[in-house]
Amino acid sequence: MTRWLQDNMPKIVLAPSFIAVMVFVYGFIGWTAWVSLTRSRLMPRYEIDSFIQYGRLADSPRFETAMVNLAIFGTLFIVIAMVLGLLLAILLDQKIRIEGAIRTIYLYPMALSMIVTGTAWKWILNPELGIEATIKGWGFANFEFKWLVDPDMAIYTVVLAAVWQSSGFVMALFLAGLRSVDEEIIKAAQVDGIPTWRVYSAIIIPSMAPIFLSAFIVLAHLAIKAFDLVIALTGGGPGYATDLPATYMYAMAFSRGDIGQAASSAMVMMLVVFTIVVPYLYSELRTKDD
Amino acid sequence: MTDMSYAPTRTQSPTTKLVLRFVLYILLALFALFYLMPLFVMITTSLKSLDEIRTGDLVSLPREVTFDAWRTAWSSACTGIQCEGVRPYFLNSLLIAIPAVLISTIIGALNGYVVAQWKFKGANIFFALLLFGCFIPFQVVLLPMAIVLGKLGISGTIPGLIFVHVIYGLGFTTLFFRNYYVSIPSELTKAAMIDGAGFFRIFWSIFMPLSLPIIVVSVIWQFTQIWNDFLFGVSFSQAGTQPVTVALNNIVNSTTGVKEYNVDMAAAIIAALPTLLVYVVAGKYFIRGLTAGSVKG
Known part of the structure; x- marks a missing residue:
């Protein structure tokens, strides 16, 4: 008996986590997938009834807005955070004397809750008392800045706050990458008199391809999950102008009592994540096994 | 810290180098302002009275520092029907x-x-x-x-x-x-x-x-x-x-x-x-x- 216990201890230790993952991750995904194929409303029902919920999603102008917003927000957020992060990393890589302090300043927003970030920016962008009033007070009487309450512009305030929060993290990733480039190659290029910008664009940046991929995955993941930031900054409004699939799902699940729509929109989110993450994880795990 | 400079020494005069260095620090400082500004605004706003918020501007320092808002936030702000602060x-x-x-x-x-x-x-x-x-x-x-x-x-x-x-x-x-x-x-x-x-x-x-x-x-x-x-x-x-x-x-x-x-x-x-x-x-x-x-x- 003790011998058997001894031999199987690793499996016994892993078993509860294995069961938890199978039930609470994969079982739950299965449940949501199943319910997304039913006519569930206030209560979950389990009789499968084709793709009716997905049809309703496709017909819903609110969900369409949410998907368009995800595309706008996701693209701008990822591109701007990457470009800004890379720029900051390169600037900081020039033998800056107070690098540690500056790095701390650029990265601290990452420690904040999205609710805190949203609250702060909501106040700064306040159309009456925020930045608009401040600049008016400086003598620019005609200055207007009402993005937060403008249905066409509000989504860009979400981009702004999200970039503020996450670009420091991208900088940290890239800075670690810049530091890991082989110094000998750089020195050789300098001896040959190759200008600094060429050293970066032709040698250093191309060698960081895996870091670009990592940063992309993390940012894409943050973008799809962005929920708290929208809730705190715009509440999805004005109207539902800044709804994302995440806020749509939440509204359907907890305020509209439409479980079918909640489940199907969650599955759409899942699918978006799946197409981005699975190839990445697959390649990661394969190289790690070698 | 590693001792390496990416700037090739022969192609730049000392003056250009100094100017570039100056621009670099200005850029770094501007970005630091961008990241610090919301925190600064949060802190100063929390120390102002409501009257001062309505008349003043976002980036000015409080004329009169008050911790009333902190006290309210901690123990009596309303989160709905309950008013016990955070x-x-x-x-x-x-x-x-x-x-x-x-x-x-x-x-x-x-x-x-x-x-x-x-x-x-x-x-x-x-x-x-x-x-x-x-x-x-x-x-x-x-x-x-x-x-x-x-x-x-x-x-x-x-x-x-x-x-x-x-x-x-x-x-x-x-x-x-x-x-x-x-x-x-x-x-x-x-x-x-x-x-x-x-x-x-x-x-x-x-x-x-x-x-x-x-x-x-x-x-x-x-x-x-x-x-x-x-x-x-x-x-x-x-x-x-x-x-x-x-x-x-x-x-x-x-x-x-x-x-x-x-x-x-x-x-x-x-x-x-x-x-x-x-x-x-x-x-x-x-x-x-x-x-x-x-x-x-």
Whole structure:
């Protein structure tokens, strides 16, 4: 008996986590997938009834807005955070004397809750008392800045706050990458008199391809999950102008009592994540096994 | 610091170099302003009176410093019908975060130890399944979790939230410890086994003493995640068990009475303080946690 216990201890230790993952991750995904194929409303029902919920999603102008917003927000957020992060990393890589302090300043927003970030920016962008009033007070009487309450512009305030929060993290990733480039190659290029910008664009940046991929995955993941930031900054409004699939799902699940729509929109989110993450994880795990 | 300059010395005169250097520092300072500005605005706004907020501007220093807003935010601001400030919710967040961080870190350490050192058929598949679980959008588990918490009788309670955070934190904690333990030579485990040491003895006497850095990474990561969580907090709590993020959002968006921006900002800073403190004290480990999952070791 003790011998058997001894031999199987690793499996016994892993078993509860294995069961938890199978039930609470994969079982739950299965449940949501199943319910997304039913006519569930206030209560979950389990009789499968084709793709009716997905049809309703496709017909819903609110969900369409949410998907368009995800595309706008996701693209701008990822591109701007990457470009800004890379720029900051390169600037900081020039033998800056107070690098540690500056790095701390650029990265601290990452420690904040999205609710805190949203609250702060909501106040700064306040159309009456925020930045608009401040600049008016400086003598620019005609200055207007009402993005937060403008249905066409509000989504860009979400981009702004999200970039503020996450670009420091991208900088940290890239800075670690810049530091890991082989110094000998750089020195050789300098001896040959190759200008600094060429050293970066032709040698250093191309060698960081895996870091670009990592940063992309993390940012894409943050973008799809962005929920708290929208809730705190715009509440999805004005109207539902800044709804994302995440806020749509939440509204359907907890305020509209439409479980079918909640489940199907969650599955759409899942699918978006799946197409981005699975190839990445697959390649990661394969190289790690070698 | 390494001693290398990317600037080729022969092509630039000392003056150009000085100008470039100057521009560089200006740029760095401007970006620093961009990142610091919201924090600065939050702090100054929280120290102003409402009158001053209405007449003054965003970036001016308070003419008269008052801590009234802080007092209100802490103990009497309204989060809906209740007006007890953020204090009870701050406590809730602690009661949720501390056990959840400890439990998920302990289980993650054991899991990581097994996956990295006791390879058996299926251990890698388990790890892959667990890793993928880190990436799912939690919306996809929200509805069934609400039902299961109800069936377990812990719906809307703090133990319920601890349970949820432990389950969905396991992926990351296991990943941290697995990646850390995988670099420890397996000969060490084998030699200890020959000497008669068992599974837990090896873990406790050989692996634990080496683990302090990764424990710090795991604790900091989990604490930040759980403290800052909003989705689970808002979905699985009820009046009285809400974490501080939910309370903050309720204070800011409560529609009753006069909008007190200074109280909103004080409440936001209070909600941010614990994770900011962790970041300032242990920033190095915070960054290690952030990058652990995304950069190949």
